[in-house]
Amino acid sequence: MTETIQITTPPPLLIVTDLDGTLLDHHTYSFEAARPALERCRAAAIPVVPNTSKTRAELIALRRQLDSSDPFIIENGSAICIPEQQIHLHADQASYDEGFVELPLGVPIDEVHKTLAPLRKDFQFEAFGDWSTEQILANTGLTAEEALAASQRRYSEALLWKDSDEKKREFIELLRQQGLHALQGGRFLSVLGAEADKGAALERLKQLYRPVLGDTPTVIALGDSHNDEAMLNAADIAVIIANPSGRTPQVEGPEVIYSKAAGPAGWNEVIQTLLDRFDVE
Ligand SMILES: [Mg+2]
Structure with missing residues (x-):
């Protein structure tokens, strides 16, 4: 009898995340507690895209620490920065600046x-x-x-x-x-x-990923405060990271998950559970 080997391909996932108070600890800015989930994402080639109020210069420093080669969204949805190596994401763009293609949604x-x-x-x-x-x-x-x-x-x-x-x-x-x-x-x-918005930037990002992830990737967004609401509402799975010091974002997505722990520990807890659900190794 021949043994059947079942190969399961994980469904296309795209993770978009706020930084302060979400992937980074509110006080220490450390992402250490999220490392196990981040490493699982990297091993499965699941993009983890920061969507933050921070500047491009701050993100370039941070992505070195994160050892990330994924795009990132800066200044509250003002622009998407794509590393020039990720040619499949920006095939029609030709202007590089310090190794990145920058797609603006905001105004200079x-x-x-x-x-x-x-x-x-x-x-x-x-x-x-x-x-x-x-x-x-x-x-x-x-x-x-x-x-x-x-x-x-x-x-x-x-x-x-x-x-x-x-x-x-x-x-x-x-x-x-x-x-x-x-x-x-x-x-x-x-x-x-007026067009710069964390939610609008997420919609644009989904279009960019179409050649890689197809038309219907499952988008997981994570945030901890009300300026993440537009992004969380644009996701298939909205993850609200516990925020002891702020008002909980109001979200009406198809699925909303609340973390128990705050910051990167909450990030790790929920992403690990979701990776299990989607059969990611
Ligand atoms: Mg935050």
Whole structure:
């Protein structure tokens, strides 16, 4: 009798993840606790794409630590950066910059600054771009090297709001009328192009992966706060990482999973379970 060997091919999976408080620990920025799940993804060639408020310079440093060759999404959905080696993802693009093809969804930061300039006389705020390195260190708690990477913004400005909440609503409405939008993060109010959005960037990323993963990959998105909602709502499986200090994102996806642990430990716990479910070794 001939033995039948069953070869099971894992279904196409695409993982898209927030960083701070999700893949990275909220306080230490470590991803150590997620390493077992990350290594399983790498062995199975499942892309893990960061989708973050961080800048391109910050991501280039981080992906070296993660030993990642996957694309990444920067400045709250402002652009998708694809390593030039991943030729199958950007076949029709020809402009390389420091080894990456960058597909923008937002507007260049000069345009953001042009819109903000006349608003300064009516509203009280400080911008990241106004500060010296010393002031950035004092306002963020980053190291000098990290502060330099964080200040290399291409599409979004981070504001420290110094005015009333009512003035803030008025300010956000004025931005909206001029093709920009504002996102309130933990400490900063980010101002960026109206089309720049973590969810829109995920939709674009799915199109880019079509030649590799087909039309219907299962998209798993992970996030811990309300600025991840658009991304989580655009996924097939939304994973909400426990966030002891913030409001839980409101998501109505086909499937929503809540991690027990916070940060990278929660990331590891849920991704391991999902990899088991999809028969990934
Ligand atoms: Mg987060």
